[in-house]
Amino acid sequence: MAGRRATVTCAVAADTQNATTLELIQLGKAHAVSSAGLQCPENRVLGCTAQVWLKVEMVGDKTLVHADSDALVTRGLCAVVSRVLSGLSLGELVAMSPERLLKEIGMASAEAASVALTRSRTNGFLNMLESAKKQAHVLQGKQPSFPSLIVSKDSTTAAGSFAEAQQ
DSSP, rough: OHHHHHHHHHHHOOOOHHHHHHHHHHHHHHHHOOTTTSSSGGGGTTTOOOOOEEEEEEETEEEEEEEEEESHHHHHHHHHHHHHHHOOHHHHHOOOOOOHHHTTTOOOOHHHHHHHHHHHHHHHHHHHHHHHHHHHHHHHHHHOOOOOEEEEEOOEEEEEEEHHHHH
């Protein structure tokens, strides 16, 4: 994965949100999207401020991730997600943790991400990962679990990786 990491590190690991935004805009402009059938409700990534569509396909035994957005900066994040997650096996995609994804793009932690990305963009980025993982589960023949919140008299607790990513 070192080759993929090198292609995306500079784009998201910039020192400031402004620098990152400018680089993401450039990536978004250059991101070639095969949108035939991509922009449909089944491929919509929920929990993103902008509209985002993501689809995982298999080419041989490797994944091919298509992602697009109606917002240019978010389209840049789609380019990053597509580059990092394409070429993985289904098992590798399902096993991808948010921490590992951040490392793949050159960020040591979620704290580093908060320097380079706004909170809503970081959440959207992680929601793209969760959406890709759910689609990979379906391609493996497994039913994804439904994310939810458990509400009790004393607290509200996230249940499931998607709900946990929203915290």
